[in-house]
Amino acid sequence: MKSTEQLLDLQAYVDGELPEERRRQVEAALPADLNAQELVTGLRQLGTLIRAYEPTATVPVTREFYWSQIRRQIEAEQPKAPAASAALGWLRWLIPAMGVAAVAVVVSTQQTPREITLAGGGDVTVVDVSSTVFRSESDGVTVHWIQ
Amino acid sequence: MPVSVKNDYPSEADETLVKWAQQGDTEAFEQLVFRHRDKIYARALMMMRNEDQALEYSQEAWVKSWQRLVQFQGDSSFATWVTRIVINLCLDQLRRQKRVRTESIEAMEEESGGVERQLPAPESNPTAGLEQDELRRRIDEALGKLTDAHRTVVVLHEFEGLEYKEIAKRIGISIGTVMSRLFYARRRLAFLLQSLKRERSE
Numbered sequence: 001m002k003s004t005e006q007l008l009d010l011q012a013y014v015d016g017e018l019p020e021e022r023r024r025q026v027e028a029a030l031p032a033d034l035n036a037q038e039l040v041t042g043l044r045q046l047g048t049l050i051r052a053y054e055p056t057a058t059v060p061v062t063r064e065f066y067w068s069q070i071r072r073q074i075e076a077e078q079p080k081a082p083a084a085s086a087a088l089g090w091l092r093w094l095i096p097a098m099g100v101a102a103v104a105v106v107v108s109t110q111q112t113p114r115e116i117t118l119a120g121g122g123d124v125t126v127v128d129v130s131s132t133v134f135r136s137e138s139d140g141v142t143v144h145w146i147q
Numbered sequence: 148m149p150v151s152v153k154n155d156y157p158s159e160a161d162e163t164l165v166k167w168a169q170q171g172d173t174e175a176f177e178q179l180v181f182r183h184r185d186k187i188y189a190r191a192l193m194m195m196r197n198e199d200q201a202l203e204y205s206q207e208a209w210v211k212s213w214q215r216l217v218q219f220q221g222d223s224s225f226a227t228w229v230t231r232i233v234i235n236l237c238l239d240q241l242r243r244q245k246r247v248r249t250e251s252i253e254a255m256e257e258e259s260g261g262v263e264r265q266l267p268a269p270e271s272n273p274t275a276g277l278e279q280d281e282l283r284r285r286i287d288e289a290l291g292k293l294t295d296a297h298r299t300v301v302v303l304h305e306f307e308g309l310e311y312k313e314i315a316k317r318i319g320i321s322i323g324t325v326m327s328r329l330f331y332a333r334r335r336l337a338f339l340l341q342s343l344k345r346e347r348s349e
Contacts, residue, residue, distance in 0.1 A: 008323075049286070050286050050290075053282045055189065055193060063184075067181070070213075071173065073206075
């Protein structure tokens with residue numbers, strides 16, 4: 001009876017997994033060992049048999065149903081179409097740029113506040129063309145006039 | 148995107164369909180799915196032995212292959228590439244369920260050399276006289292009687308052609324365990340096929 005190591009060596013020999021030196025040793029010992037020859041033949045034939053008659057199977061649902069589930073997942077995880085994403089990418093830069101531009105316009109057009117001293121001790125500050133601030137120091141009142 | 152008539156897809160080679168699919172052509176990809184779906188499903192079924200899971204993982208494999216399509220360089224056939232994806236999914240699942248690494252009593256006996264000695268050596272022609280379809284069915288039946296751990300090494304070695312080292316890496320076991328499981332699985336298969344032959348002759 002062979003040891004487990006010897007059996008596994010014979011299997012590795014059949015599978016072409018033995019190092020060269022060990023392979024030569026096994027090959028040299030085979031002609032005198034009928035049990036080993038039987039095992040080697042049996043393992044080879046079993047492998048040939050199961051590979052030749054590999055079990056097959058058919059998807060148990062229709063092609064349309066099978067594909068529709070795959071397509072749904074693909075579409076759910078897929079990034080936007082290239083044209084759409086390119087447009088979005090451009091907008092992503094455009095929107096903040098427009099914001100910055102708007103601020104720049106406001107700053108550049110903002111007029112230096114002008115103060116007008118009224119006879120009653122109040123000040124009128126003109127901050128731009130559409131708003132006027134009236135502050136009365138004596139009454140402690142500030143009025144914002146937006147035109 | 149290539150300009151193509153839908154009717155052209157079935158007559159195109161995999162390589163062409165893959166190129167189109169890599170450019171975002173889902174119809175080309177659908178054709179690839181249609182062409183290889185049974186093979187991918189069959190591999191998942193062989194690994195999991197459960198129709199619902201096989202269906203789920205085979206579909207998941209197609210989704211993953213679409214997502215990774217740009218990585219496919221054509222080093223193997225497209226079908227082989229997708230098969231590897233479905234096998235990895237099944238292995239992940241089997242590992243999660245502890246179905247491939249758990250050491251059962253049977254596995255311990257096997258690794259100590261106990262059970263393998265009680266099984267017959269593979270017979271020269273254990274299935275002589277069986278029709279091809281019958282033979283295929285019986286082999287499937289015999290594979291189904293192996294434990295997940297044993298069947299997995301057989302699938303990876305015999306059908307996927309992986310070396311011991313690669314199988315060990317994929318499953319997360321030692322090369323010695325791969326060899327031992329493979330040896331036991333083969334002897335058990337031989338035994339089961341011989342039993343089926345005996346049943347038939349009775």
